[in-house]
Amino acid sequence: MSYPRGTIVRNTTAARINHWITAACFVLLMLSGLSMFHPLLFFLSALFGSGQWARAIHPWIGCVLLVSYAGLIVQFWRDNFWNWDDIAWMAAIVRVLRNEEEGVPEVGRFNAGQKFVFWSMGLLVPALFLTGLVIWEYYFGAATSIETQRAAALIHSYAAIAAIIIWITHVYAAIWVRGSMRGMTQGYVTPGWAWRHHRKWLRSLVATGSPGPRPRRAGENS
Amino acid sequence: MSNLQSQDYIRISATTLTPPSVRRHEQEVAKLIDVTRCIGCKACQAACMEWNDLRGEVGHFEGTYDNPLDLDPNTWTLMRFTEWDNDQGNLEWLIRKDGCMHCEDPGCLKACPAPGAIVQYANGIVDFISENCIGCGYCVKGCPFNIPRVSKVDHKSYKCTLCSDRVTVGREPACVKACPTGAIMFGSKSDMTAWAGERVIDLKARGFENAGLYDPPGVGGTHVMYVLHHADRPSLYAGLPDNPKISALVEVWKGFLKPLAVAGVALAAVAGFFHWITLGPNEVQPEDEAAAAKLINDSQGRT
Numbered sequence: 234m235s236y237p238r239g240t241i242v243r244n245t246t247a248a249r250i251n252h253w254i255t256a257a258c259f260v261l262l263m264l265s266g267l268s269m270f271h272p273l274l275f276f277l278s279a280l281f282g283s284g285q286w287a288r289a290i291h292p293w294i295g296c297v298l299l300v301s302y303a304g305l306i307v308q309f310w311r312d313n314f315w316n317w318d319d320i321a322w323m324a325a326i327v328r329v330l331r332n333e334e335e336g337v338p339e340v341g342r343f344n345a346g347q348k349f350v351f352w353s354m355g356l357l358v359p360a361l362f363l364t365g366l367v368i369w370e371y372y373f374g375a376a377t378s379i380e381t382q383r384a385a386a387l388i389h390s391y392a393a394i395a396a397i398i399i400w401i402t403h404v405y406a407a408i409w410v411r412g413s414m415r416g417m418t419q420g421y422v423t424p425g426w427a428w429r430h431h432r433k434w435l436r437s438l439v440a441t442g443s444p445g446p447r448p449r450r451a452g453e454n455s
Numbered sequence: 456m457s458n459l460q461s462q463d464y465i466r467i468s469a470t471t472l473t474p475p476s477v478r479r480h481e482q483e484v485a486k487l488i489d490v491t492r493c494i495g496c497k498a499c500q501a502a503c504m505e506w507n508d509l510r511g512e513v514g515h516f517e518g519t520y521d522n523p524l525d526l527d528p529n530t531w532t533l534m535r536f537t538e539w540d541n542d543q544g545n546l547e548w549l550i551r552k553d554g555c556m557h558c559e560d561p562g563c564l565k566a567c568p569a570p571g572a573i574v575q576y577a578n579g580i581v582d583f584i585s586e587n588c589i590g591c592g593y594c595v596k597g598c599p600f601n602i603p604r605v606s607k608v609d610h611k612s613y614k615c616t617l618c619s620d621r622v623t624v625g626r627e628p629a630c631v632k633a634c635p636t637g638a639i640m641f642g643s644k645s646d647m648t649a650w651a652g653e654r655v656i657d658l659k660a661r662g663f664e665n666a667g668l669y670d671p672p673g674v675g676g677t678h679v680m681y682v683l684h685h686a687d688r689p690s691l692y693a694g695l696p697d698n699p700k701i702s703a704l705v706e707v708w709k710g711f712l713k714p715l716a717v718a719g720v721a722l723a724a725v726a727g728f729f730h731w732i733t734l735g736p737n738e739v740q741p742e743d744e745a746a747a748a749k750l751i752n753d754s755q756g757r758t
Binding site for chain 1: 607735
């Protein structure tokens with residue numbers, strides 16, 4: 234894909250495809266899962282044809298999401314290591330929430346909030362997958378004891394609620410911080426966006442003459 | 456079972472509303488299985504298959520009288536045979552007719568996520584309404600007695616209906632009708648409890664000092680009850696739970712956390728909305744672009 238002149242690549246095409254497959258799976262899992270979680274939300278199962286269909290399709294989408302999220306981990310893990318900048322940024326979280334960017338410590342490609350989303354999903358997705366297998370009645374209904382299945386259903390339900398709340402935060406942040414959404418749809422951001430939100434990242438790109446999303450390593454061709 | 460008149464429901468799975476409740480005068484029914492009078496003939500099993508039109512797969516002989524070996528979507532009642540060496544060193548052949556206990560507080564119904572897939576009639580019978588069943592197997596997790604079985608063919612859960620279709624028109628369940636020794640009785644719960652009391656007195660007089668009625672209070676009592684010679688040790692009878700109750704894990708899963716979790720999700724969305732209308736979007740300013748341009752220019756100037 235070609236990007237407008239003067240912009241910075243925030244996410245590669247591969248990363249964006251990977252992200253949106255994950256996103257589609259997550260939304261479908263959330264809708265079908267919530268329909269089986271609370272009676273008031275059972276109507277959501279109609280989106281999948283029927284309750285039987287929602288129940289049947291849910292675990293398969295979960296399998297796709299596991300693979301897809303593993304892809305995201307491969308794409309993004311390097312830039313999600315926790316460091317001291319994150320502590321400083323967290324200390325300034327109130328300023329961030331008030332859109333008072335002055336005085337907020339500079340951060341790299343991802344801030345502490347984004348790293349939290351990345352790692353918490355990195356924990357919740359495998360947890361949901363494993364507990365989901367245990368309660369996948371058709372294939373694994375007889376594989377574990379009923380008491381194990383009860384525990385798995387309990388963990389699966391509330392891990393999913395945690396994931397949904399984190400997902401809402403993630404989606405809202407993308408809407409709130411203007412320019413982020415384009416970074417994941419068309420893949421690019423303006424230098425001003427990078428300066429405002431991820432100044433260390435911008436500095437590392439500029440210092441190495443990289444078009445993004447990662448700084449050029451020594452010896453790499455331009 | 457098919458859907459009977461909805462006014463007969465006192466509990467409906469996965470509903471937040473009060474079920475129709477004008478018919479509360481209806482008498483509660485119970486089936487009393489007198490294990491001490493059972494001869495293990497399996498007429499009840501045959502009658503159940505006959506009335507409900509169930510034909511299971513032919514299985515394998517595994518050196519036990521249990522046939523088939525377990526409950527399945529086509530086997531709603533099953534004679535379970537236990538050979539027990541009693542404290543005097545004598546063999547006792549304990550034969551228990553296993554099947555749905557029709558709990559007053561049904562764990563299956565509590566766990567079920569499909570509206571109207573499990574109902575409890577005013578007479579106490581717990582029934583699965585197959586057309587509403589989604590095949591998730593949550594009823595299996597809810598049940599303290601390990602009764603429901605989900606079919607691999609049609610993805611519906613099945614169990615004893617207490618012949619709700621027969622009971623509705625004033626007849627006894629098929630197993631009761633077929634029993635040649637009178638070991639299975641059917642009537643109002645109070646009558647059955649009274650009759651069981653007489654049986655227990657008789658059994659005690661004959662030396663079974665721990666004889667008693669199995670009507671476990673942990674699930675609010677059941678609409679299928681047993682007379683046991685050893686009521687102090689129900690688990691002797693092929694693992695009949697000594698003190699069945701809905702698992703604490705199921706109670707937490709389906710308890711107060713559930714509406715709280717939905718509220719939490721809604722709250723997160725509402726919080727986002729109010730942040731948007733009070734503090735608004737975070738826009739890149741011209742100063743940001745200018746500063747970035749300067750950074751890039753300075754860098755290019757150096758190279």
